[in-house]
Amino acid sequence: MWIYEPKDGENIIIAMFCSFFDSNFPNSLFLVATGWQVEVEPVVESYPGQTVNLRCHMALRAEGRGKDQHRCVSPKFDPNYPDSPVKGRVSFSPSPPNLDSPSIQISDVRMTDEGKYICEYATYPIGNDQGVTYLVMLAKPQNSASIVTVDAGTKPVVVARCESVDGRPAAQISWVTTANGNGTTVSKPGVDNTVTVTSEYRKVPTAADNGKDISCVVAHRTQTKPESFPMKLAVQYAPQVTIVGYDNNWYVGRTNVVLTCQATGNPVPLSVQWKTMSGEMPDTVQIRNNELKVLKVDEAVNTTFVCEVKNRIGTSRDQVTLTAKCGCLKMFSSVVYQCHNECCLLLFSVTLNILTTDPVSAPPQVVWIYEPKEGKRINIAMFHPKFEPIYPDSPVKGRVNFSPSPPNLASPSIQISDVKMTDEGKYICEFATYPVGNEQGVTSLVMLERALK
The missing domain is CATH 2.60.40.10 (Immunoglobulins)
Known part of the structure; x- marks a missing residue:
């Protein structure tokens, strides 16, 4: 007989084939068996919808013959398939079966068919022997990964997420990045006896992390190689501002000198505004976007220029104090x-x-x-x-x-x-x-x- 043992639940007989010895049959075969072994495949893997063969073979060692040794074996009854989760889908193969190799096949296998399948021989007076095959159901998961846009801060938050949905067995998720954080992984039951695995990468986000590479790597038995999802971290931060262009040599009479307000930020800065600490902009100054141009250096530029930059996250500024020097143009050296x-x-x-x-x-x-x-x-x-x-x-x-x-x-x-x-x-x-x-x-x-x- 074949017995199905699900992961959670009681054993269920799913297929039976009976034989007995009848002394009225002169051609019946008598064996004196000093030992036998039921041979099966330890593990069989399958995908939903396929037909799976569970092989069983009885290996006997005969050491003699006699008329009074009641061991075995004239087929007498047809196969029987009791009510079970696989009834209508299970059958002996070949059919009709034989006692030497009473294998079975299950068609249209389902994820819930996973479990132990026991091929058991019952004989008299020797007793029972059995072999166990574990049917492993595989389901290829749907893998995905995404970046979580965050603001720069001081506490760890989720910056990336990776998911392997409805796989069997559970997928393995890992992270590859130079960012200094940690991944946490949780599993939960999916549909039809599958498993969904979710991993989140957490860190304290800084402006320097924006644009850093991070990859989610998903490994699963159904894949020939791990699947990788390259991404870039998205950290939003207030502008970082620097004024460049002043070389500490702005002499009186020098023309067309320029200060440039350099700013980085995420999102991109929306506005750039030039001011002076005194509140008055010199007449010789021209402003165009992030550039402040002094047409001709004179005493009026002895002031502190301020560049103020805004984006959705905040406002930042930088400043530079200029000193106009009495100067003369270079002659020879x-x-x-x-x-x-x-x-x-x-x-x-x-x-x-x-x-x-x-x-x-x-x-x-x-x-x-x-x-x-x-x-x-x-x-x-x-x-x-x-x-x-x-x-x-x-x-x-x-x-x-x-x-x-x-x-x-x-x-x-x-x-x-x-x-x-x-x-x-x-x-x-x-x-x-x-x-x-x-x-x-x-x-x-x-x-x-x-x-x-």
Whole structure:
């Protein structure tokens, strides 16, 4: 007989086939059996809707024959299939069955058919023997994963979720990520004897976590390999703001310098607003989106600029304090400048390489030329190493002199004292050599209405 033992419940006979010995049958076979073994498959796997074969075989060892040994075996009755969960779907195979191999098959198997199936032989006077096959029902789960959008905070929350629905047996879920969190997994009964497994990944979300890679990996017996779901964490946070562009060298007269307000945030920042701590925006400033452009640096930009950025999560800001310096444009290699009351002292460091091998070549001479905004060029200072410095008639005569004095050709800088508004313009330092030719550098002197404090 075959007996079905469900996981939860009592044993049920599902198929029977009876035989007995009749001494009136002279052709009946008598066996003296000193031992036998019921052979079955320990585990059989199947999917819903399939037909499954549960094999059973009786292996006997015969050691002799005799007329008085009542062991076995003339088929006498038809197979019997009592009421059971598999009635109408179970049958002996082959049919009619034989005692050597009374296997059964179950058609249209269901998830609820899972359990132990016992093939049992009953004999007289030897007793019973049995073999047990475990029918494992498999169901391929429906796997999915999703990201949970969260706000940056200080407490652990669910940031990702993974689910394996209606599988049999239960799926195994794991997480792969560089984020510092933990996964928790729970299982619950699904439909038709299946299992649904849900895993949640929790962590304390920070702005730095936004966009980090995270993958849910689902392993199941019905899959040839684990199924992976790559995702990216979604953490919303208030803007992070930085002002760039100020190099601490915004000298008076410098033009078209720009401050840029750089901001990151999730969601993307909705607005960028420029302000000053004083409340007044200088006239020389132009604002376009996240850029603040100073058309010409003057005393008015000696203030603190503030960039304020908003998104749905919050508002953030950054600020930078500017200092306008009295400055002069670069001449040859560098310019050193300072302001003192109404006097702008210009000190030029000039490097001049004279490429000549002719010992009789004339030494170079230097000439300073003033070019006003409107008017002709005027020589204001000249020096030749064989002669004394000369200061021709000019608007700065009496206020201009070489510095140091006496001058040297390595650094023939000039100093103009008691500068006036009318002194603004270009000042050209020109070296004249033979036979190399001339070389010059130009500095623009910018005059302010009053000295910077």
